[in-house]
Amino acid sequence: MQQLPDLEKNTLDKPDRWAKFRGLTWWQLVLSLAPILLLPIGGAIGGAFGGAGLFTNLSLARKPLGTPLKALAMLGVALASYLGYILVAGLLYNLIKG
Template sequence: MKKLPDLSKDPLGKPDPWAKFRGLTWWQLVLSVAPILLVPLGGVIGGTIGGAGLFVNLALARKPFGTPVKVLAMLGVTLGAYLGYVIVAGVIYILVKG
């Protein structure tokens, strides 16, 4: 059996920060990065929720599902991240404004 190379490190042994993005198709990259667009909207809260959505979408992109299932699942994660942000921001707003 042929051993696959370890893409998580560069030739000098340093970790590759872009290894999770390598090998994905353009649509997988777009859907993976979409939740992180919450950062300009929500600062730390949006960044936290968006970052979680990004990593979940990256994991889904590597799963052996069919393309339609991947697209729907990744869109669901993205929409869930935005909905989660709206809910958390709304609760914080209500608590602060009372």
């Protein structure tokens, strides 16, 4: 069996921070990065939901699923990130403004 190269380290033994993004198709990259757009919109709460969505989509992109199922699952995670942010931000707004 062929050994896959270790993408976590480069030649200088520094961790490769972009290794999780290498080898993905363009649509997988777009759907993976879509939730992180909550960071400038929602601050810490948006960043938390966006980061969770980003890493969940990166995990889904590496799973051996069919392309349509994978695309739908990644789109669902992105939408769930946005809906979760709207729900939590709305609840906090109502608690504060009462």
